[in-house]
Amino acid sequence: MLETLVVTILFNTLIYTIILALISVGLNMILGVLKILNVAHGAFFALGAYTSVTLVKIFLTGGLPIFTTYIALILAGVLSGLIVGILIEPTILRRIYTRIEVYQLLVTYSLALIIEDLIKFIWGPEAKIINEPYLYLGTLNIGGVFYPTYYIFLIIVGSIILFTTYVFLNTTYLGKIIYATAFDKEISLTMGVNVNKIYTYSFIIGTMLTTLGGALMSPTLSLQPGFSSEYIVIAFAIIVIGGLGSVKGAFLASTITALARSITIIIFPELELAILFMIMVTVLLIKPTGLFGG
Amino acid sequence: MSLLDVLNVNVYISNIHILRDISFILEEGESVAIIGPNGAGKTTTLKTIVGLLPLKSGKIIFNGEDISNLQIEKRVEKGIGYSPEDRRLIPDLTVEENILLPCWISKLSRTSIDNNLKKVYEFFPELKELKNRKAKYLSGGQQKIVSIARALIKMPKLLLLDEPFEGLSPLIAKRLLKIFEQIKSMNISMIIADSSPTYPKAIADKIIRIERGEIKEVLRHA
Amino acid sequence: MKPYQGYLILLYYIVLIIIGFLASKYIQFILSLALIYAIVAMGLVILIGYCGLISFGQGAFYAIGAYSVGLIYKYAHIENVEILFTIGIIAGTLISILIGLLCIRTRKIAFAMITLAFTMIIYTILLKFYYITGGTDGLRIPIVKIAGFIPFRGRELPISNEYFFIVAIFVVVLYLTTRIINSPFSYTLRMLRDAEVRAISLGISPSKAYLIAFTYSGFLGSIAGTLYAFLNAHIDPSLAYWTTSGEFVFITILGGISSIGGVILASIIYTFLKAYLIAYTAYYWQFAIGIMLLLIVFLSPKGISLIIDKTSRVFYKFIKLYKKTS
Numbered sequence: 001m002l003e004t005l006v007v008t009i010l011f012n013t014l015i016y017t018i019i020l021a022l023i024s025v026g027l028n029m030i031l032g033v034l035k036i037l038n039v040a041h042g043a044f045f046a047l048g049a050y051t052s053v054t055l056v057k058i059f060l061t062g063g064l065p066i067f068t069t070y071i072a073l074i075l076a077g078v079l080s081g082l083i084v085g086i087l088i089e090p091t092i093l094r095r096i097y098t099r100i101e102v103y104q105l106l107v108t109y110s111l112a113l114i115i116e117d118l119i120k121f122i123w124g125p126e127a128k129i130i131n132e133p134y135l136y137l138g139t140l141n142i143g144g145v146f147y148p149t150y151y152i153f154l155i156i157v158g159s160i161i162l163f164t165t166y167v168f169l170n171t172t173y174l175g176k177i178i179y180a181t182a183f184d185k186e187i188s189l190t191m192g193v194n195v196n197k198i199y200t201y202s203f204i205i206g207t208m209l210t211t212l213g214g215a216l217m218s219p220t221l222s223l224q225p226g227f228s229s230e231y232i233v234i235a236f237a238i239i240v241i242g243g244l245g246s247v248k249g250a251f252l253a254s255t256i257t258a259l260a261r262s263i264t265i266i267i268f269p270e271l272e273l274a275i276l277f278m279i280m281v282t283v284l285l286i287k288p289t290g291l292f293g294g
Numbered sequence: 295m296s297l298l299d300v301l302n303v304n305v306y307i308s309n310i311h312i313l314r315d316i317s318f319i320l321e322e323g324e325s326v327a328i329i330g331p332n333g334a335g336k337t338t339t340l341k342t343i344v345g346l347l348p349l350k351s352g353k354i355i356f357n358g359e360d361i362s363n364l365q366i367e368k369r370v371e372k373g374i375g376y377s378p379e380d381r382r383l384i385p386d387l388t389v390e391e392n393i394l395l396p397c398w399i400s401k402l403s404r405t406s407i408d409n410n411l412k413k414v415y416e417f418f419p420e421l422k423e424l425k426n427r428k429a430k431y432l433s434g435g436q437q438k439i440v441s442i443a444r445a446l447i448k449m450p451k452l453l454l455l456d457e458p459f460e461g462l463s464p465l466i467a468k469r470l471l472k473i474f475e476q477i478k479s480m481n482i483s484m485i486i487a488d489s490s491p492t493y494p495k496a497i498a499d500k501i502i503r504i505e506r507g508e509i510k511e512v513l514r515h516a
Numbered sequence: 517m518k519p520y521q522g523y524l525i526l527l528y529y530i531v532l533i534i535i536g537f538l539a540s541k542y543i544q545f546i547l548s549l550a551l552i553y554a555i556v557a558m559g560l561v562i563l564i565g566y567c568g569l570i571s572f573g574q575g576a577f578y579a580i581g582a583y584s585v586g587l588i589y590k591y592a593h594i595e596n597v598e599i600l601f602t603i604g605i606i607a608g609t610l611i612s613i614l615i616g617l618l619c620i621r622t623r624k625i626a627f628a629m630i631t632l633a634f635t636m637i638i639y640t641i642l643l644k645f646y647y648i649t650g651g652t653d654g655l656r657i658p659i660v661k662i663a664g665f666i667p668f669r670g671r672e673l674p675i676s677n678e679y680f681f682i683v684a685i686f687v688v689v690l691y692l693t694t695r696i697i698n699s700p701f702s703y704t705l706r707m708l709r710d711a712e713v714r715a716i717s718l719g720i721s722p723s724k725a726y727l728i729a730f731t732y733s734g735f736l737g738s739i740a741g742t743l744y745a746f747l748n749a750h751i752d753p754s755l756a757y758w759t760t761s762g763e764f765v766f767i768t769i770l771g772g773i774s775s776i777g778g779v780i781l782a783s784i785i786y787t788f789l790k791a792y793l794i795a796y797t798a799y800y801w802q803f804a805i806g807i808m809l810l811l812i813v814f815l816s817p818k819g820i821s822l823i824i825d826k827t828s829r830v831f832y833k834f835i836k837l838y839k840k841t842s
Contacts, residue, residue: 095814102769104613109762110813113806118698120799139528165755173398180384180395187384189366190344190376191396191444233636233758270644277640284633285618 004144009262011142015151016258018158019213021232024238026209027257032245033182033202036093037101039108041210042232043115044084046225047283048211050123051217052076056130056219069133070153077215082288083206089203094196112232120225127222134219143176154216160250161212171246174248178202182245237280295358297322298452303352305342312338316352316505317390318500322451325474325484327494330504337379338485339504340454343485344376345369345404357451365419371400375445379456379487381437383444385430389421392429393443400448407447414443414511434461442470446477453477453484471496517676521694525687528780532683536675544679548747550787551686555740556764557771557779558693559733564765565774566705567729569623572761573631576615576638577608577734579756581741583642584608586655586751597662597681601742608738609731616730620723635756642753654752657745668746686741689736693776696732705729742801 022047024172030038038044055076056069088111096104163246169175181188181198189195221227238257242249257276264275271278298320298360313335320326328336341347345366354362361369370376377394383392393414397407415422418439429437439460445453459462459467474497476486486494491501501513532551536544556574563569584604588594619630642649649655660668663683670677695701707715708722717723745751752761767786771779789808793801 008528092810099813106766106769106809107767107813110809113802114810116807117800121803125799176384176387176391177395177398179386181385184382186346187378187382190346190370190378192367192370192399194399195368220520229757229759233632236629237633240625244625271640273644274637274640277636280633281618281630284622284626284630288622290758 005266008145009259009266011145011147011151012109012262012265013255013258014155016261017254018155018162019217020234020238020258021162021251022158022209022213022216023160023213023235024065024242024254025247026206026213026241027200027235028242028247029206031239032247033178033206034093034199035179036096036104036108037236038206039105040111040115041235042228042230043112043119044081044207044210044229045214045217045231045235046119046223047078047084047115048077048214050119050128050214050222051080051211052215052218053128053130053223054123056133057076060132061271066132066136069130069136073133073215073218074157074212077212078208080215081211082204083213085200085204085207089200090196093203094199097199111164116225116228119228123223123225125163125225127224130219131224132219148220154220158202158213158216161209165209166196166247174201175228234276237276240290241280243290246290246292249290249292296320296355297324297357298485299353299355300339300343301353301355302338303354304343304490305338305347305351306350307338307347312507315340316504316507316509318502318512319510320452320483320485322498323478323483325478325486325497326500326502327491327498328485328487328502328504329489329491329494331489333506334504335507336489336504337456338507340376340456340485340487344374344454367399370396370450371453372498373448374454375450375452376446376454377441377445377456377458379460381433381434381441383429383440386428388426388428389432389500390425392409392440393421393447396444396448398419402448410447413449414446417446417476418443435463435466436514438462439466449480449482451483453482455484456487457489459488467493517600518698524777525690528690529683529687532686533675533680533699536679536683540595541676544676545747545789546791547784549744549791550784551682552740552743552747553745553764553767553787554780554783555686555689556733556737557768557783558689558776559736560764560768561771561776562693562696562705563704563733563772564727564768565691566702566709567726568709568830569726570628570828571619571631571730571732571733572628572758572764573615573619574737575756575758575761575762576631576635577737578741578744578760579604579635579638579642579751579753579766580611581608581738581743582745582751582755583649583655583741584738585660585742585745586657587649589657589660590655595659595661597660597668597746600660600746601638604742604745605738608741609735612731612737613727616727616734616763620726620730632758632761636758636760637754639756639758642756649790651755652752654750657749657751660746669749670762682743682747685739688738690776690780693736697776701725701728708828749805 023041027038027041030036030041052073055072059068059072060066062233067127092107092111096107134150137153139146139150140149170177176190178198178201181193181195185195238253239250241257242251242253257279260275260279261272265272296319300316303313303316304311306398316339318326328339330336338347342349345364349362352362353360356372356374358367359372361372384395387395394407394411397410421439421443424432424436429440432440438458442455442458445455454498458470462470471493477484478497486498488494495501499514503510503513525538539547547760556578560571560574563571581604584607585600588600588603600840619627619634622630623665643651646652656690662668662677668678683760704715704720704725708720708725712722741755765780768779770786771782790801790805793804797804
């Protein structure tokens, strides 16, 4: 019995960590490079989820075999992130870089409101579900518990995305230029870096991470308008716990939170949501800048 | 055609008039030292030339082209290298990466980048030894050298050096002077900002004395 | 407190009462809601405007005030407005002291996030312990009585009882807050905000000062919460959700952060705007507010707070002029 418990906890932790990491690493990229707290990040997550629903439906009604729906999910995540990033950064965000933080927050907050209602407008207020990718893979017996095999897909694809991002940021020239721009925008300018372009790339990457998270998550949820506000506050909590702007911190905080949540669900289910905030309070009282912040 | 024409430049920072009617000309290959006490406007002048600060009025002409309103990244592309007073290296990148970063964005060919790097390492052999060390582990003086190397890597026509001798031991400072002489012989112009003329006068063709944002006198050097 | 401010408060009271006699019940309801929000915002004027501490947790005290009323009504069957009101305020203020002791040890973003965390914890408790709190269904508070026999939600007079009561409380809170802003304490706060190190070297304890400010804002938050429970007759856990706290902060920012007149005006504008937008388009009112916000931020170079600031300044000048000529 203990094995089942341990396996359940570990598996749930893994799944939740990947999703949280996708959202929070994206948020931290935008914060670290553009220095903007993107309140609309939860709305982007929702956008990725809803877009994937539509794309999967299109594939299925188009008569394509079910395995292509997995490609549809990833495609939807990438495309929605790309489109949102290209539409928003050069037009709206670029105008607020020089404004004080309060106005930047107001702008991303308005974007969140606008996108959320746009979602309602395009997809309607009723719940949306796409079961096919979720059910098709069947279930797997792990340590005595039956898990939808879809979660393995989610874990693998999510890990690949996160790993690729890590490698990109740390080993490629563009990644290092992004880091340099985030660390010292002025000096990067004097070295010839087109900071505007870097901002756009970073915003698109950060957004794509989140929309991919939403797309991967969508088959496991019933999508309703309004769930973006839950994810944004969770994302905020994670980056605060991990340290603002720290990608490493976001990952660690995601893991801790996912682990705590998996354990709490079993022992004390009422506190499932509260545990994240209790961790946040504890971390903030001990180290206000977060685990890797400073 | 002169390399750099600074014409009646006025610069304000937070509504305070910092540079008042600054004018001077730099010919190609010529080097000039801007000398003045702290707060006189030396750093402000260099920052304005590279574009970190906007002009309220006046013009800056580089190689015949008016760059007064040009964005920083486009200005430096035309052949300006900048080494700030506070070094400002990227801490988690290695020495070599810090030096090469301006090249990653440029259109220089692989061979010319390699050649330039070789030359820079000839100038600063100690950097070759440190090339894989992360910048955050360097001493202040070492960082200063890296910052100068970084400004030099694209072999720009104009080098802007803010207090290059600051924090260096006299031995290294003297060596730096020799390196500057060699740079001069490559027809690269330098503007050196310093609070004392002791070191810069050895290589400067002109000394511009600046005080409270105004040019007090320009001394021609032998 | 300067005399013209006293007249201004009296003017607020008179104008509000006159509106009560002239306006429809619906408008009185919306205005009551606006005044309730303004009460919270006044607390935030002290906390954000004078202390520089942005709290995303006012919803906690708002909800505690409201749920004290709801729970005591449900389980102790007390219908007395006075008793419910007092208990709600005591509960909210006590908890704000407890939470404040922890929050006050942080500043800036950490402070904003820790206050947000606390309100979300309270939200979770209200949500998950549904067998006590009613969960997402919330609680109903249908009948409460003033002085034992006057129904709170009375409709006999042209001015509704609840409007009258809320206006009265609002004016008292306005008076209190104005007194605080003119007291030496507010200078202490301003010094801490602008030159903390020097203030400490003069022997001022930031924690003590901030705790008092925090408690006051919690006090106001719980007042607002109890009033909301009486007014709306229905409460649910969303009162503690971070978006509610966000609305309070939003109104305070729109109102110019440190201007009481500004936040009152902002609260009225926002509440009426929201009410009419929701009536007009139930699903897409947030879109409308989002677009309006974007337009304001982009078209007005210094933002709406300056507009509201200027408006309230004009208002004050008018009062000064009136005082001078009489």
